[in-house]
Amino acid sequence: YYKNLTDVNPYTVENVRIRYRANNNAKAYAYGLDLRLNGEFVSGTESWFSFGYLKTEENIDNRGYISRPTDQRLKFGVLFQDYMPNIPNLKMYLNLVYNTGVPGGSPSFADPYDFQNRLRDYKRADLGISYILVGQKRTFSNGWKSHFKELTFGFEIFNMFDVQNSITNTWVRDVNSKRQFGIPNFLTPRVFNVRVGMRF
Structure with a gap:
């Protein structure tokens, strides 16, 4: 894809605040490529690999092109699902994500060129394991399990390696030098999750 943009409204991102200049004084462009390959390593379980490339820049008041806040160059993603042949009701998935960093933003009312x-x-890496207690291929005519059309129990680990990923910066001004420094805002660390799914 490719898109040429005119009368662009530049904006800055600080923490969760988005501040628009409201001057429509920029021109910009964006181009890239998104690919996704789907397949089944084993029957009934979908796995995929994705790749994305993006470049987007803006030119404010003809001062030259700089990266826009959404300029994330590369994105890779892998989802792998499988189950044990001897225990088909036990399923596992592995989700891997790698993205190059986005621009860190700039303080409010500051010059983004600086x-x-x-x-x-x-x-990020996520791992999940689930077991099907009741399902289409495993039904029960009596007992407490007979009340369910589907019953699954799972355990998941999100951000398995506890990587400190940041999403934005909070800008702090130094009193003496009057300089501003970006302090990263980190996303959720490693999380353990227990999941129960049921359908009657």
């Missing part, structure tokens, strides 16, 4: 830093790359 703050062309980037956040660290985003890296």
Whole structure:
């Protein structure tokens, strides 16, 4: 894809605040490529690999092109699902994500041309294991399980390697030097999750 943009309204991102200049004084462009390959390593379980490339820049008041806040160059994703042949009701998935860092933003009312830093790359791995107690191929005519059309129990680990991923910066001004420094805002660390799914 490719898109040429005119009368662009530049904006800055600080923590969760998005501040627009409201001047429509920029021109910009965006181009990239998104690919996804789906398949089944084993019957009935979908796995995929995805790749994305993006470049988007803006030119404010003809001062030259700089990265826009959404300029994330590369994205990789892998989802692998499988089950044990001897225990078909026990399923596992592995989700891997790697994204290059986005621009770190700039303080409110500051010149974005002076703050062309980037956040660290985003890296994440998730692991999930689930067991089907009741399902289409495993039904019960009596007992407490007979009340369910579907009953699954699962355990998941999100951000398995406890990577500190940041999403934005909070800008802090130094009193003496009057300089401003970006303090990363980190996303959720490693999380353990227990999941129960049921359908009557």
